[in-house]
Amino acid sequence: MRKRLLPLALLMLVAAPAWAEHPAECRVAENLTEPNFRLPHVTRAVGAKHLNILVVGAGSSQLPGTSGTGNAYPARLQQALASRLPGVDVKVTTDVKSGRTAAEMVKALPAALAASKPVLLVWQTGTVDAMLGVDPDLFSQSLDKGIKIARSAGADVVLINAQYSPRTESMIALGTYVDDMRWVALQQEVPLFDRFSIMKLWGELGTFDLYSATKKLDIAERVHDCIGRLLADMVVTAAKPEEPPTNGSR
Amino acid sequence: MAPVSTERDLRLDLFRGLALWLIFLDHIPSNAVNWITIRNYGFSDATEIFVFISGYTAAFVYGRAMQQHGFIVASARVLKRAWQIYVAHVFLLAIYLAEIAYVSSSFDNPLYTEEMGVLNFLKNPDVTILQALLLKFKPVNMDVLPLYILLLLWFPPMLWLLLRAPSLALITSASVYAFMWLFEWNLPAYPSGTWLFNPFAWQLLFVFGAWCALGGAENLSRWVHSPAMVGLAITYLLFAFAIAMTWYFPRLAVYVPKWVGDAIYPIDKTNLDVLRIMHFLALAIITVAFVPRDWPALKSWIFWPAIVCGQHSLETFCLGVFLSFAGHFVFTEVSNRVLTQIVVSFAGIAIMVAVAALISWYRQAERRGGGPRPPAAKPGYAGGEL
Numbered sequence: 037m038r039k040r041l042l043p044l045a046l047l048m049l050v051a052a053p054a055w056a057e058h059p060a061e062c063r064v065a066e067n068l069t070e071p072n073f074r075l076p077h078v079t080r081a082v083g084a085k086h087l088n089i090l091v092v093g094a095g096s097s098q099l100p101g102t103s104g105t106g107n108a109y110p111a112r113l114q115q116a117l118a119s120r121l122p123g124v125d126v127k128v129t130t131d132v133k134s135g136r137t138a139a140e141m142v143k144a145l146p147a148a149l150a151a152s153k154p155v156l157l158v159w160q161t162g163t164v165d166a167m168l169g170v171d172p173d174l175f176s177q178s179l180d181k182g183i184k185i186a187r188s189a190g191a192d193v194v195l196i197n198a199q200y201s202p203r204t205e206s207m208i209a210l211g212t213y214v215d216d217m218r219w220v221a222l223q224q225e226v227p228l229f230d231r232f233s234i235m236k237l238w239g240e241l242g243t244f245d246l247y248s249a250t251k252k253l254d255i256a257e258r259v260h261d262c263i264g265r266l267l268a269d270m271v272v273t274a275a276k277p278e279e280p281p282t283n284g285s286r
Numbered sequence: 287m288a289p290v291s292t293e294r295d296l297r298l299d300l301f302r303g304l305a306l307w308l309i310f311l312d313h314i315p316s317n318a319v320n321w322i323t324i325r326n327y328g329f330s331d332a333t334e335i336f337v338f339i340s341g342y343t344a345a346f347v348y349g350r351a352m353q354q355h356g357f358i359v360a361s362a363r364v365l366k367r368a369w370q371i372y373v374a375h376v377f378l379l380a381i382y383l384a385e386i387a388y389v390s391s392s393f394d395n396p397l398y399t400e401e402m403g404v405l406n407f408l409k410n411p412d413v414t415i416l417q418a419l420l421l422k423f424k425p426v427n428m429d430v431l432p433l434y435i436l437l438l439l440w441f442p443p444m445l446w447l448l449l450r451a452p453s454l455a456l457i458t459s460a461s462v463y464a465f466m467w468l469f470e471w472n473l474p475a476y477p478s479g480t481w482l483f484n485p486f487a488w489q490l491l492f493v494f495g496a497w498c499a500l501g502g503a504e505n506l507s508r509w510v511h512s513p514a515m516v517g518l519a520i521t522y523l524l525f526a527f528a529i530a531m532t533w534y535f536p537r538l539a540v541y542v543p544k545w546v547g548d549a550i551y552p553i554d555k556t557n558l559d560v561l562r563i564m565h566f567l568a569l570a571i572i573t574v575a576f577v578p579r580d581w582p583a584l585k586s587w588i589f590w591p592a593i594v595c596g597q598h599s600l601e602t603f604c605l606g607v608f609l610s611f612a613g614h615f616v617f618t619e620v621s622n623r624v625l626t627q628i629v630v631s632f633a634g635i636a637i638m639v640a641v642a643a644l645i646s647w648y649r650q651a652e653r654r655g656g657g658p659r660p661p662a663a664k665p666g667y668a669g670g671e672l
Contacts, residue, residue, distance in 0.1 A: 067537060096399075100396050168479065169478055169482075171480055172556070199398070203389060204404055207386060207425065208404050222547065239622075247618050249395065250395055
């Protein structure tokens with residue numbers, strides 16, 4: 037599988053400028069990025085030509101290095117949304133610090149919401165809780181609480197679960213936390229961006245070599261770019277005004 | 287009440303052997319072959335089977351010891367077994383530390399800066415290793431043996447009660463389970479959280495297994511074989527199967543009414559959710575109904591590989607954990623193609639069978655050879671081993 041990647045990488049070097057437009061490797065099974073709930077606040081904000089998004093996350097929402105912030109998925113999301121929604125002023129602010137559990141992020145949430153007044157909270161969490169073995173019940177409660185806080189501040193929520201990380205799979209038991217996020221998302225009726233399944237599919241298809249022991253940033257940057265784009269697709273689809281709810285009428 | 291039967295029930299070995307294979311397959315992350323394991327088709331998984339059968343065999347073996355040699359001797363044997371399991375756990379821990387140390391020194395992908403934080407405990411091994419020896423720090427997939435140790439420590443008084451007042455023992459066990467839910471009992475883990483397999487919950491299945499071994503199964507047998515019960519069990523298994531399908535095909539989730547979802551989720555593995563117990567019981571009812579105890583096939587060569595693994599469960603289990611580490615290592619270092627995954631899975635099972643057969647042969651040779659071992663040591667093995 038890894039060998040197949042070399043020609044692909046070469047191809048991408050050649051096709052770099054075109055690839056910036058719509059990278060084929062991002063495309064994954066449609067049902068993974070299809071939102072099953074609507075984002076009414078975002079719909080209204082897009083109509084008002086002013087979209088303000090807050091990304092709250094931990095270490096997997098950032099990249100190291102001087103150009104890390106510009107290449108990490110929050111910045112890529114802003115760029116993808118700006119090109120998908122011409123004429124709309126898109127602004128993405130971040131509250132990202134590595135090593136934070138869901139409960140710690142909830143604590144910082146009111147202040148961050150008050151500072152940026154977003155219509156959408158993109159909330160990435162789960163990895164650190166899994167690493168520390170936080171009680172899954174408490175984890176779910178934190179998620180519920182965070183969603184409630186965001187809603188009362190007038191923001192929709194999109195949850196992002198953990199990254200798929202094949203090398204550390206035998207060391208971090210993500211399963212429970214990934215499942216819990218699915219259930220909370222379903223119960224609270226918020227779209228879940230299933231980063232775990234998407235990256236797992238990339239790994240299986242050989243889109244990205246996630247086993248790679250590289251110390252370089254190239255794969256990481258492309259992964260974040262793709263996540264930003266797919267996330268933008270999901271937000272745009274979930275905020276489309278004309279379509280009837282796909283799933284919200286359960 | 288006496289252990290009813292003297293001949294070993296091969297079905298126990300067969301299903302424990304199969305459970306050990308499934309646990310091995312489930313423990314290899316990203317393994318295509320674990321599609322075949324039962325956890326994908328319902329609520330319960332191989333852990334329930336393993337714990338139940340372990341309780342059953344423990345009662346079978348130590349129940350007789352307690353009747354023949356008294357409480358003290360039988361308890362001493364149980365504790366010796368718990369000690370053996372502890373040693374096995376520490377041995378696995380050493381292998382795990384070696385793997386993790388290797389990964390931390392060879393892997394540094396910037397995409398996974400956060401995830402690599404899990405290796406930080408290598409920076410203060412003094413704390414981590416001590417916590418591991420106290421059974422508080424339990425790496426991924428190393429939760430079953432600590433559970434087993436605690437279940438055995440709790441077993442002598444339960445066995446004593448089971449031999450005198452089996453119903454009372456079962457009620458005691460169920461009460462502990464109920465109190466666990468009521469007061470949220472669990473043991474603390476390190477660095478945070480609680481035990482993944484809550485011993486206050488899982489003891490119920492262990493004690494229930496023991497209760498069945500000491501005559502409970504006979505009492506239940508008319509019930510279990512009734513068509514109504516079998517029908518109910520099949521219905522429940524189909525329901526669980528339908529729910530499980532919605533996990534893999536999210537589009538199907540729309541057809542699950544909201545109140546059903548609210549009622550069943552989350553299905554709690556840590557605290558052995560009632561839905562999981564019911565799923566296991568349904569599986570057990572179907573098994574007992576369709577696989578008779580004297581089924582000739584149980585003695586045929588087809589089932590021998592699983593049976594021999596089930597007869598040496600501690601060794602096979604430990605080997606399985608080690609092999610799952612090794613299998614994952616092959617995926618990361620060599621290849622993670624589906625073909626490799628299939629080869630690794632089947633090679634792992636073949637190794638488990640080969641080692642179990644070797645142990646079996648060695649035990650027989652040892653026993654035949656006579657040697658200094660007095661026959662009195664036999665009863666511990668007479669029903670096979672735990």
